Amino acid sequence: MKKKFVLITGIAGFIGFSLARKLIINKVPIIGIDSFNTYYDTKIKYKRISELKKINKDLIILKDNLQNYKKLKNKLDSYKITKLYHLAAQAGVRHSIKKPKDYVDNNLIAFSNILELSRNKRIKHLILSSSSSVYGNKNNSPLSEKSNADFPIQFYGATKRSNEIMAYSYSYLYKIPTSVCRLFTVYGPWGRPDMALYIFVKNIISGKKIDLFNKGNHQRSFTYIDDVVDGLILVGNKAPKKKKFEIYNIGSGKQIYLKKYLMAIEKELGKKARINLTKLQKGDVKSSIANISKIKKIGFRSETSLDFGIKQFVLWYKNYHKI
Ligand SMILES: NC(=O)c1ccc[n+]([C@@H]2O[C@H](COP(=O)([O-])OP(=O)(O)OC[C@H]3O[C@@H](n4cnc5c(N)ncnc54)[C@H](O)[C@@H]3O)[C@@H](O)[C@H]2O)c1
Secondary structure, three states: OOOEEEEEEOOOOHHHHHHHHHHHHOOOOEEEEEOOOOOOOHHHHHHHHHHHHHHOOOOEEEEOOOOOHHHHHHHHOOOEEEEEEEOOOOOOHHHHHHOHHHHHHHHHHHHHHHHHHHHHOOOOEEEEEEEHHHHOOOOOOOEOOOOOOOOOOOHHHHHHHHHHHHHHHHHHHHOOOEEEEEEOOEEOOOOOOOOHHHHHHHHHHHOOOEEEHHHHOOEEOOEEHHHHHHHHHHHHOOOOOOOOEEEEEEOOOOOEEHHHHHHHHHHHHOOOOOEEEOOOOOOOOOEEOEOOHHHHOOOOOOOOOHHHHHHHHHHHHHHHOOO
């Protein structure tokens, strides 16, 4: 019998890598794909992959762009894939204001190929990473999967919502069990260099000023990476049966002001930030708080405290940059 694999797209990215590491430790056979794009420094992407290869030297990594369907299909033809975690995407809210086309190519075209692949390879479960950005600008009450998600205020959110809708019709027509995971701001070791935590820590250490957008009055459900990975695995192990399609929020469920997040970082580093208070940025939502009652029903617990999570990041950052 052919060996069965779990396919992870975006394996060189922050979340794809963290999920892959946990699955490899759990002895799950995986194949990873990534285009290693240059949205941020690729050095960290290659380092993540070498971390994975330390645990499994035979790990299969394909360096390919999902926009090329023919190549994708040919390369995967000989493998039996049962589950597919789609984590590759052009992420970043602010970048989507400057370069919306990147989101058409990497989120819409690339994802249409993932759907075709899922159909042709008769994938047993497609797990798609979406984002809290689909909810757009709401008041500061917690967002549930039933909240309206049809008015995202940036193109990133629009492509993520489009992915969900595209996935629904494929799941309905071709009976592909599909789970959408709407992730809320993820942080932790090996995190993205374009995200607040990385930039804050870097600038506090070097003494450079930090732009604190909306004067730090944003609220987010900052969610620790290990909790997100646990959530993705829980969802992945529960393929929807009758309905074939489910949406889950994955977030901490807590409500934290950006300025409190910064204070926790300052405390951990033992150094104050030099702050430049700025106004709300175009496309930034003021508040994004997760209602996680649905995923809790399948066993999700998001128990990592902010202080612990930030401590882990700072330890990793100093070790990674040899500080
Ligand atoms: N990090 C967060 O806080 C967060 C929050 C909500 C949703 N998400 C979603 O989670 C997923 C993973 O995010 P991340 O933070 O790990 O981002 P990331 O940028 O670190 O990882 C994405 C990876 O996908 C790869 N990629 C992009 N386009 C590709 C293509 N066309 N073909 C092949 N590979 C391609 C990139 O090279 C990158 O390594 C994304 O779908 C993102 O939208 C992330």
